[in-house]
């Protein structure tokens with residue numbers, strides 16, 4: 029009897045500290061998640077519920093996350109760019125091309141339920157589940173370094189970590205200094221095999237070396253179940269100034285990008301998407317450096333949709349312009365079942381299928397040393413496994429320099 033009681037007491041003494049420390053850890057996590065959400069979700073002036081389940085908060089311009097950064101406390105927000113590059117394929121031509129294909133402009137889903145007033149910006153509200161899906165609070169909204177594989181088209185042997193499984197099919201230029209890039213890409217909803225994979229199509233503007241101080245600005249569309257909790261196609265941006273180490277994030281998920289536009293929410297769903305052998309919908313993105321202030325600007329669609337800018341102070345190498353511009357797709361192949369992923373890139377079809385079946389980037393342009401848009405010279409292509417995802421360039425009058433890219437992932441020739 030005494031022995032039993034002792035046993036009970038020993039058990040009690042053993043377990044109580046265990047339970048209470050676990051409870052303490054979970055309380056601490058709750059508090060951390062709560063505080064993180066509080067820092068991301070600024071008090072809204074108005075909120076709009078999107079049909080996809082998102083909440084879009086209209087935040088006062090000067091309350092956006094960028095201004096949490098100590099270096100930006102005294103920053104005077106720029107309400108328009110001082111400089112806007114002009115070029116060959118202006119928006120009139122793009123528009124006429126669009127109407128000839130009979131497509132309407134792409135919208136964001138939340139527009140169906142309201143709009144944000146002047147002087148505010150629409151911000152996709154981060155939910156508790158969004159943060160909990162990340163491997164850690166710190167990693168939420170960021171690219172995980174260990175999964176990163178940086179493309180080195182410069183070297184004869186690209187430095188690719190195949191274990192990490194990032195795969196690309198891109199066109200790129202690396203023989204000049206670039207002060208911006210533009211392209212029009214059609215939008216799809218690629219199937220993702222599992223939540224920790226993603227599929228994106230974007231423009232990259234890169235400066236610096238790949239061993240620590242790489243500066244990167246990225247913008248395009250993506251499907252990323254882990255980041256957003258669904259399979260919707262979303263408009264996004266990304267930036268880093270230290271090769272994805274400590275700085276940078278997607279959208280407005282850290283202090284960095286300053287948004288001025290009240291119509292486009294970064295990270296929000298866009299629609300409609302293109303359908304195979306059916307209607308094609310495309311978006312134009314322009315990234316450029318203001319030659320005077322040094323800020324990097326982003327424009328979406330036609331010229332009145334200037335979204336905002338990355339302040340010059342964020343970057344080191346991009347201050348002198350970019351040394352590499354890339355356009356194309358990227359997916360994660362986690363090969364979890366020992367086979368190549370079935371996650372699609374672009375439309376999920378190979379370039380050879382052509383218009384309305386394969387995904388494309390058209391009217392590729394770069395901003396040159398005189399701050400003018402021009403057709404890029406010496407466009408090269410790169411893909412790790414052309415049997416899984418491929419890329420094929422072309423030139424014609426209306427589309428200028430263009431390429432088809434993408435693929436289905438796993439197939440007979442990509443086991």
Ligand SMILES: *[C@@H]1O[C@H](CO)[C@@H](O)[C@H](O)[C@H]1NC(C)=O
Nearest residue numbers: 097098099100101102103104
């Ligand atoms: C902002 O302005 C205040 C007052 O003028 C000044 O004391 C402070 O150093 C400035 N901060 C930065 C980061 O420039």
Ligand SMILES: *[C@@H]1O[C@H](CO)[C@@H](O)[C@H](O)[C@H]1NC(C)=O
Nearest residue numbers: 219220221222253257258259
């Ligand atoms: C996303 O797609 C995958 C398969 O393609 C499916 O298993 C999953 O349920 C989808 N997730 C959501 C939230 O719809």
